[in-house]
Amino acid sequence: MNNKYDTILIATKNKGKIKEFENMFKSFNINIKTLYNYDLPEIEETGNSFFENALIKAKAGYDISNLPTISDDSGLEVEALNWKPGIHSARFGKRSFNDQDRMFYLLEKLKGKKNRNARFKTSLVFYNGENQINKFEGIWKGIILKEPIGNNGFGYDPIFYDENLKLSAAQLSPDEKKLVSHRGKALKLFFEKFKSMI
Ligand code: IMP
Numbered sequence: 001m002n003n004k005y006d007t008i009l010i011a012t013k014n015k016g017k018i019k020e021f022e023n024m025f026k027s028f029n030i031n032i033k034t035l036y037n038y039d040l041p042e043i044e045e046t047g048n049s050f051f052e053n054a055l056i057k058a059k060a061g062y063d064i065s066n067l068p069t070i071s072d073d074s075g076l077e078v079e080a081l082n083w084k085p086g087i088h089s090a091r092f093g094k095r096s097f098n099d100q101d102r103m104f105y106l107l108e109k110l111k112g113k114k115n116r117n118a119r120f121k122t123s124l125v126f127y128n129g130e131n132q133i134n135k136f137e138g139i140w141k142g143i144i145l146k147e148p149i150g151n152n153g154f155g156y157d158p159i160f161y162d163e164n165l166k167l168s169a170a171q172l173s174p175d176e177k178k179l180v181s182h183r184g185k186a187l188k189l190f191f192e193k194f195k196s197m198i
Helices: 015-028 050-065 086-091 099-109 174-180 182-197
Strands: 007-010 031-034 069-078 117-127 133-144 160-162
Touching: 007 015, 007 050, 015 031, 015 182, 050 069, 050 086, 050 117, 050 133, 069 086, 069 182, 117 182, 133 182, 174 182
Parallel strands: 007 031, 007 069
Antiparallel strands: 069 117, 117 133, 133 160
16 A cells, blocks of 8 residues: 555654554554654653643654654543543652552542542544644543452553443453543544545
8 A cells, every 4th residue: 555654653652552553553554663763852741631742742753753743642530539630640649659559549539439430531643743733532431449450451440440341441451442442442533534644
């Protein structure tokens, strides 16, 4: 297949995300570059929304590579915490916390709260210069469990429960998660549009 896009930059160093994109781009015959190909200091996420942060990362990637660039930003929003941690999901609690500490910190904050409603959100941006910004969003609704269940996934997966599937996110395989997750939905929308762009 001959494409308008020869090479695309995925503005991330997250190996899980890189693998996911590489898999999905395979059938398009497009080369993928990542931030491992460039000497770029860590990009500060100074935006006020997932979209703003995704755009900041996509612009930084585009500026250094001059390539059409994809970036995404995600997080968990919890209703009883005024929809926090949101854009601060990866930094929730103390600086020294790891994923597991953050998960237990969240459970502690929700102790005794009846409202356990939560949602994961992703904003994915495809940036190809000022006038070419495409945005794709995905939401996954669920509730926060009282204790972790399951060993798959990462981050808050073991305490995020999908009421339709009756499983936690950490009980899903990567392929099962992709079908229902915030990131999977945003990626699907992106690839649907991308097919018409190439
Ligand atoms: P990122 O922007 O995709 O790197 O996500 C930022 C943070 O949100 C992660 O470090 C996790 O804490 C949380 N997060 C985002 N997506 C997920 C998910 O699918 N499962 C669990 N936690 C997630």
